[in-house]
Amino acid sequence: KAGVTQTPRYLIKTRGQQVTLSCSPISGHRSVSWYQQTPGQGLQFLFEYFSETQRNKGNFPGRFSGRQFSNSRSEMNVSTLELGDSALYLCASSLGSTGSGYEQYFGPGTRLTVT
Amino acid sequence: DQQVKQNSPSLSVQEGRISILNCDYTNSMFDYFLWYKKYPAEGPTFLISISSIKDKNEDGRFTVFLNKSAKHLSLHIVPSQPGDSAVYFCAAPDNSGNTPLVFGKGTRLSVIA
Numbered sequence: 001k002a003g004v005t006q007t008p009r010y011l012i013k014t015r016g017q018q019v020t021l022s023c024s025p026i027s028g029h030r031s032v033s034w035y036q037q038t039p040g041q042g043l044q045f046l047f048e049y050f051s052e053t054q055r056n057k058g059n060f061p062g063r064f065s066g067r068q069f070s071n072s073r074s075e076m077n078v079s080t081l082e083l084g085d086s087a088l089y090l091c092a093s094s095l096g097s098t099g100s101g102y103e104q105y106f107g108p109g110t111r112l113t114v115t
Numbered sequence: 116d117q118q119v120k121q122n123s124p125s126l127s128v129q130e131g132r133i134s135i136l137n138c139d140y141t142n143s144m145f146d147y148f149l150w151y152k153k154y155p156a157e158g159p160t161f162l163i164s165i166s167s168i169k170d171k172n173e174d175g176r177f178t179v180f181l182n183k184s185a186k187h188l189s190l191h192i193v194p195s196q197p198g199d200s201a202v203y204f205c206a207a208p209d210n211s212g213n214t215p216l217v218f219g220k221g222t223r224l225s226v227i228a
Binding site for chain 1: 135147149151156157158159160161164214215216218219220
């Protein structure tokens, strides 16, 4: 099976712009989660989508949003970019069920730099 | 409040010796635990997991131990190799549904040749 893919891998944007990141999960996986990783902060949960519905949401401002399509592919959008949004954005997919079904498989990430 | 804690941000070990990475949790409802390994500029890779019905799970050089009464788990790597140098994250499914997985902040392991 192909792994989780994320596009683009690298992105440079200017403050105030918006950005859309894309994630294609492993075939058969219905849950897609997004995380932000900044130096020293570990993995901070953004949101999770399951069957096209947002199932969980982390503590991020409304500038961060996402969606999931019927084929389970997901996009996240960040509007009005700030310098502090510079980070590695990781997408993870899973079956989304209990126990071992929660094992998440991560994509390589999108490195976003805001200048 | 952090439900999964990795209190050592970094660890250095000589090649060939044992690496022990620790993780504590506060939520007694957690019943499944995972370890992930992350290289710079890559996504985390699933390494090994353990169910709360076990106290040990082994996979090659990697063994995870779970002490439910102490709410503590540890990852042992024997023998350690330079390629094991990475950040290791401990995680648990949040069955209350707040987040799919709750992660610790990670421990950076450096294996010195």
